[in-house]
Amino acid sequence: MDEYLQLFVSETDWYNSIVLGSLLPENLWKPLAHVLQSWLRNYIAGSLVYFIFGGLWCFYIYYLKRHVYFPKDTIPSKEAILLQIWVTMKAMPLYVSLPTVSEYMVEKGWTRCYSSISEVGWLAYIALLIAYLVIVEFGIYWMHRELHDIKPLYKYLHATHHIYNKQDTLSPFAGLAFHPLDGVLQALPHVIAFFIVPTHFFTHELLLFCEGVWTTNIHDCIHGNVWPVMGAGYHTIHHTTYRHNYGHYTIWMDWMFGTLSDPVSKPKKAS
Template sequence: FIEDSELYNRIVLGAFLPHSAWASLPRFFQTWLRNYIGGVLLYFISGFLWCFYIYYWKRNVYVPKDSVPSRRAMLLQISVAMNNVGWLSYVVYLAIYMIIVEFGIYWMHRELHDIKPLYKYLHATHHIYNKQNTLSPFAGLAFHPLDGILQALPHSLSLFIIPVHFTAHLALIFIEGIWTANIHDCIHGKVWSIMGAGYHTIHHTTYRHNYGHYTIWMDWMFGTLREPEEDEGKAM
């Protein structure tokens, strides 16, 4: 794979840039630059050839002459395609993406409890750690592989709904590994609205509350939220 990637980098970057401009870059950036250049070329070459074929070479065959888009319209489309969405739009997209992920993971997690075969054969493996003295950060990834895949699905499926930069997607997946360790350490961080370990410990002891992911909002909306302070009050 690495050899193939380096070959493609040499072919594309070597054809359009001086060797000194890209040879010293890390392989990750070389590959990104190669994909960017290749994507832009594919966009313009395929678009130009297709327009030439249907609008000029085969004029009036596929599209009537008076229905051919103006050059101004096509240039505007190119401008939109080549410009960034802008930071404000990007932040909005990311926020919507996170809401969809929160919603998806909440319901995926809840159904892993409510659908008995899924719980018995998949999710129960994770819930053998059901007391504070058996939970530890290592319990975060102690689950059936299919369980992990199902709970990660909302991250991937959301990409088909909301445009999010791939680097942001990868960063969020990386953060998952840290987050899942954090919420199993049984230490209540007392940060309101964050579904921290205080909330998740309750989930492991009651099985019917706090299915949420990063925040408590989905549990609050769907009536499954249980506050750590409630348990502390009962203990007293």
């Protein structure tokens, strides 16, 4: 077992070397404890994903395509975007603690993660991945919904994110502008899932990376209308009614539990 768990340690060492080895002198980062290396790597990588994808997408939709997607008076101000960045970067140290802790649990053998797809075969890998995604989708839906329904959680945590409640205050940079604990709670189903279903470790890491990209996309107010994707059109409604479209990647959980509102229906704004 120890030899098998070393595969996960070697894999996270490799991730660390990709990020830290190219940005910091070798004699500076190598003496750091393994878990601190992982936290620093996650912090740097998470910040880069946030700024690169948020920045490129803002440049595209607000500058290159500024006359295509939005009237001038609906483009968020620089001040609003800078505030979103400030809120996000204050929270980032805690955000990246979750994947750091989850990697530690994997390395200790406390989860049901496996190292290589060859251990289960492609058919089982796909079936297990679907199960993992269903658990994540279900978990994020209910976590998000309870952050609204439980009043203290909304008041002290989730309200931080919902100050962005109309098109001229939402931007790709709003995607991670949460209270730090709120952001951790909404990502927690990714970690819970690999205690329930066998999960490929690299795929889990890749999906966490995709979270950073996805949250940029769903806060741009552009309705892609790709069924059954819970795109920005649906999520913009969520930011204006507060009672619809709690889902993550798809509309299915909202459809099943009666909270779906299609962008075409144009629901009334919450009072």
